[in-house]
Amino acid sequence: MIALPETVSGKRIAHRAQVASERALIARQKLSCCNLCAHHCGVNRLQAEQGPCHAGPTSRVFSAQIEVSDELELIPTFAIALSGCDLRCSFCITGKESWNPHAGERFDVKGLADQATHALENGARTIMILGGEPTIHLPDALAIAAALPDDAKLIWKTNAHGSAEARELLDGIFDVWLADYKFGNDACAQRLALVPHYNEVVRENLLWANDHSELIVRHLLMPGHVDCCWQAVAQWLAEHLPQVKINLRSGFWPAWQARKHADLRGTTSSLETERALRIAHDYNLCLVE
Template identity: 30%
Template sequence: MSLPKFLSTYREIAYNKQTAAFKVAQNIPLKFDHKMSINSLWDIHDKGIEEYKKITNDSAARMGYLKKNRVSNSLLKLKLLISQKLLQNCCFCDRKCGVDRTSNEVGYCGVGEISKYATEFIHMGEEPELVPSHTVFFTGCTFSCIYCQNCSISTSPQSGIEIDPYNLAKIVEDRRKKESLNINFVTPIPHLHTILDIVNNIDTNIPIIWNSNMYHSIETSKLLEGVVDLYLGDFKYGNDECAKKLSNANEYMNTVTRNFHKAYSTSEILIRHLLLPNHIECCTYPLVVWIAENIPKIRFNLMFQYYPHYKAYEDPKIYRCLTKEEMQKASLFVKEKETLDIV
């Protein structure tokens, strides 16, 4: 595996040569309080983002925030407050269930107000530029992939360890001092409010990775700007029909392409695509073409780890392993796209 060509800011943050996005957001002072309406808070947020952009567009100015102490009412604190208000009419993912998770209601993901994680550890099996990666696997999911290889976690949203954001933030700091290059939040969408709380309590400089299916809402995209340094995004399908059949995801292409566009304009991206049996022409080809034409010069990982797990037997087309011919065919197609930096 080659080193990345296009993840320069992430690498600078990982080695403390630049300031993480959230550290800047921690130090942008804003005037707000919890009694304000959500619309008023969004207006203040948008003004804060303009200030954030001015700072981060100047490399030297951004570096000046590396060792600053956070302010009490910051852009990051405002993001946390907005997420907590959105939790009362949940719209974190693009299903927009509208449930009040603060009143023990749950939507599609099955996650309540209190977030849980299955495990957190130093992961050495990620892409080379990410390891050692401090990885937190949250429970629950916004998809229902019939071939899910983490089904014991994704289908058990009420299992796992309850998260105390402050305590987990201190664990992040400890692992960062010892060895981790980043904090890697896996299946994060239902846990946006908790993640913002964790990040708000982190004092050390560390890249924030959003390891996601990218099926989040516009509101979530806005809250992630100024927090996430690297989107580690799954691009699973090249059309809506396959997404609906295999993951029960509606309007898949519109949602994920919108979010990849936004991520491309505000952060850096590493896209993963898990090759599926019999889905090269319908999924792999069109999504690779879309990436090359719309968000070129990104890191791309074509993955061959698929095996027929969980409920894959429900679809005979994917109820087998990949063939060597399929892997070669997909690899050749991806390599033809010279604007992609292939892992």
């Protein structure tokens, strides 16, 4: 058991850069028996063993730029996208890079931190760390948090499939957790993302994130999944996180391997979007754009 240098709950830590730097080292050690995501595969990534994400000891980045497509309160954001993910969503909009942790460029902490800092100085409001899935690259994600100004607003864009071990190391580092809740039932999650026990894991992460940081939940509306997925997600959020901000995204794009699934070969219809919005209204959800 490794002692954490500092733990906090429900607030951003003081001296974030220093704490993040210390935790990055701890996270690096944990790659020898990786349990950063909820697959808990336990492989030794430092010895090139591969689990479901296929990630090794180092990270790569496939995009680093200012973007304005995220939530209005977060943009412009300087978004740093790390290659590789622990889920296998057939419809992943960045599947080529998200399914391949070897895609993109070497993760250069100083270069990326310089770009991010420059972006902040020129109008960016936030820095977003995303993927793929950044949880599987926790050592480098913490390393870049350590290289950024203490007052920078940091966003953790995640699939909410991390482990308790990962959450402990993330506590107090990121100001906002921007978390996906993709599937309202485990059958859809297993079929479309090859992930078991999805709802149990995601709900645990969302409840934790809401207690430990600001939380925004995203749901990508999928064609044919208004009832089985969105309705169930909306109901759970209304019951357990009634005040949380929710971004219901209707621009489903049949990307990557979506065409393998008959239900995902098109886009969401305007009728489906209208019905989804009615559900949100009925549950009195706090929608944001």
